[in-house]
Amino acid sequence: MxxxxxxxxxxxxxxxxxxxxxxxxxxxxxxxxxxxxxxxxxxxxxxxxxxxxxxxxxxxxxxxxxxxxxxxxxxxxxxxxxxxxxxxxxxxxxxxxxxxxxxxxxxxxxxxxxxxxxxxxxxxxxxxxxxxxxxxxxxxxxxxxxxNDPRLYGPDAEIPAPEPPPVPRGSVTVFETGGLVQFVPTSTLDSRSLVPAVSVRADQGDATIGRALALALARSSSTGGTRDGDPFRAVAGTAGGLSPDEYARTAVSVDLAVEGETILAVPHLPHTGEPLKHIAQGPVVDSLALRESRAWDDAAMGRTLLDLIAATRAHAGHQRV
Known part of the structure; x- marks a missing residue:
């Protein structure tokens, strides 16, 4: 069987x-x-x-x-x-x-x-x-x-054409710990965190990271599918089964928003405050925040995000020294 x-x-x-x-x-x-x-x-x-x-x-x-x-x-x-x-x-x-x-x-x-x-x-x-x-x-x-059905098999099969790529517009919070990059969409309608969150290893490449980001941004401004749920418990669980507080103390994060061709990214250090029962972001790193205007490209945006995560991680390491 x-x-x-x-x-x-x-x-x-x-x-x-x-x-x-x-x-x-x-x-x-x-x-x-x-x-x-x-x-x-x-x-x-x-x-x-x-x-x-x-x-x-x-x-x-x-x-x-x-x-x-x-x-x-x-x-x-x-x-x-x-x-x-x-x-x-x-x-x-x-x-x-x-x-x-x-x-x-x-x-x-x-x-x-x-x-x-x-x-x-x-x-x-x-x-x-x-x-x-x-x-x-x-x-x-x-x-x-x-x-057999001629609508599925043969030269006249009715296989739908691929949907056009989503327009990357909206906002998302990106977390990273241990090389795992996790995208949590934020609703443009009411600022709620939406499901599903998606986790991708950084070594999957710039284009894959950029495409996952584009899909999460598109999700933030969509109204389809199931919207209610708690993405954060699943995010922490995916990262080695950490508790929300453990995750918050190891993950750097980036609040990223796109409107038209304007990209705004604000990085955060790991949380260092009182123990929490939920995931929280740490202090903003103002010196690393970026605002750019450019046409979307998956690979270029993936590289920009990974470089920003690396710089934020390095900044966190310098602070501990």
Whole structure:
């Protein structure tokens, strides 16, 4: 029996924007992203009313567009591993969990498929709706008479074009500790911190850091998806399971806002005051604050942010000497 179930997504765009959409539609507090994958932690009780957790991993598929299987149109897969329940019930709960996520992700308005390593159980096409394969259909050539649909397969397949890149506008607080860069959007409507926060290792490169920043800024000025939640507990937990106070005492941060082509960035040292039960920023480093006007470029903005974080970290080190 397979230890995972998969949700396949037909999307011609890049991985990071799709990961952001998945995080928003599933209402996660935070997720971890890299150039080649994204990982979401899920509470099973919210989706299937059972104890346990799920790890959902987004990555490109191995399927080829002309490989003759039901998975050919799908560029990405979301693989769900479920931990919970006893051995006898775990497989059934995993399938229910995966199906609940599949149903929730129809809000992406992208073609989807729900399968395991043997069978296809359902697919979804915007405008047509969901097809269920109650007993499972072979997703290889043997099952073609059940899953074939010219709107998904062949030269006239209706695969939506990638969405245009988001306009980087809004505000975000960026934290860094131990080489982990974490982006928390701040609503331009009411100044609340929004979910999902996203964590990216600094070594993923300037362009990846810049794209994550652009997506967080766009999130700050959007009204879609789930907005309520506590990103900070998840942020601290992602950084090695630190308490909020421990995290605040190790993380440097940058308040960053973009309006048009104007970029304003204000760095903060780690918190050094009284112990807290929440994440707090430390003093502002006025000498490192920047205000620039320039057209957005992911790689250039990623490099600017990483350089500012490094300078703030160095300033914090000098203060301790």
């Amino acid at each position: 397979s230890r995972t179930v998969e949700i396949y997504v037909a999307d011609r765009g890049e991985l990071l924007p799709l990961a952001q959409r998945v995080g928003e539609e599933l209402g996660v507090s935070a997720y971890f992203a890299s150039r080649s994958s994204a990982v979401f932690a899920l509470d099973a009780s919210r989706w299937i009313g059972a104890e346990g957790t799920g790890t959902l991993t987004l990555a490109p598929t191995d399927a080829e567009p002309d490989d003759g299987t039901a998975l050919a149109p799908y560029a990405y897969e979301l693989s769900l591993e479920y931990r919970g329940g006893d051995n006898l019930a775990r497989g059934e709960l995993r399938e229910r969990f995966g199906r609940a996520l599949f149903d929730g992700l129809r809000a992406l308005e992208r073609p989807l498929a729900y399968a395991d390593d043997v069978s296809l159980y359902a697919d979804y096409l915007p405008g047509r709706g969901t097809r269920d394969f109650d007993t499972g259909a072979d997703w290889d050539e043997d099952g073609r008479d059940r899953w």
